[in-house]
Amino acid sequence: MKKFILAAFICAALPFAAFNYAQAQQNAGGGNVKKVLTVYYSYSGNTAKTAKQIQKYAGGDIFEIKIKHEYPSKYDNLLDQAKKEIADGFKPVLASKPGNTGNYDIVFVGSPVWWGTIAPAVSAFLSEYDLSGKTVVPFCTHGGGGISRTFDDIKKLCPDAKFLQGKGFNRSNASENEISDWIKSLNLN
Numbered sequence: 001m002k003k004f005i006l007a008a009f010i011c012a013a014l015p016f017a018a019f020n021y022a023q024a025q026q027n028a029g030g031g032n033v034k035k036v037l038t039v040y041y042s043y044s045g046n047t048a049k050t051a052k053q054i055q056k057y058a059g060g061d062i063f064e065i066k067i068k069h070e071y072p073s074k075y076d077n078l079l080d081q082a083k084k085e086i087a088d089g090f091k092p093v094l095a096s097k098p099g100n101t102g103n104y105d106i107v108f109v110g111s112p113v114w115w116g117t118i119a120p121a122v123s124a125f126l127s128e129y130d131l132s133g134k135t136v137v138p139f140c141t142h143g144g145g146g147i148s149r150t151f152d153d154i155k156k157l158c159p160d161a162k163f164l165q166g167k168g169f170n171r172s173n174a175s176e177n178e179i180s181d182w183i184k185s186l187n188l189n
């Protein structure tokens, strides 16, 4: 009888042990879990908020692109300076750099829409970091004008990356459901 109880206990426990072993393997990086990085620039906080929600659902690391120069505090002057920088193809000097983008398989790249394209800080980042061979997922926040040319311009700056369906968000109004449904639809792992 004792032997029977012991055998029944082992049979019941085996699936749990196997599951925990698989989890441990994944946690130790031994599974096929892809390494994710969310990189973003945000001037007034909307893209930062969205990026943090993306990281919440996609996992991995997050990196904020920062630049060395400051923009004028007056909104009209900011618009003028940004317009000129974009027209000139100006690339600001980056104030912070991620350790090693080579470690990542999937890179979410986010920008506010500025004059229909990505902010110069994001152009500077993509010009400096080679994302060839990685899977890139573009996202942006905008003031109602939609994604405009942002995703095309990100693609131009990483021509040898594979792209998944990106998403544009109207300022920071994206609901968490919208973000989590989009992340699920990407089937990242």
Ligand SMILES: Cc1cc2nc3c(=O)[nH]c(=O)nc-3n(C[C@H](O)[C@H](O)[C@H](O)COP(=O)(O)O)c2cc1C
Binding pocket: 041, 042, 043, 044, 045, 046, 047, 048, 078, 079, 082, 083, 111, 112, 113, 114, 115, 116, 117, 141, 142, 143, 144, 145, 146, 148, 170, 171, 172
């Ligand atoms: C310089 C500048 C240019 C902008 N150009 C556009 C635009 O072309 N289309 C649009 O829909 N919104 C535009 N916006 C609005 C921003 O894309 C929107 O507010 C965005 O969510 C800001 O993101 P952030 O808070 O992360 O900086 C512009 C904002 C600025 C400051």
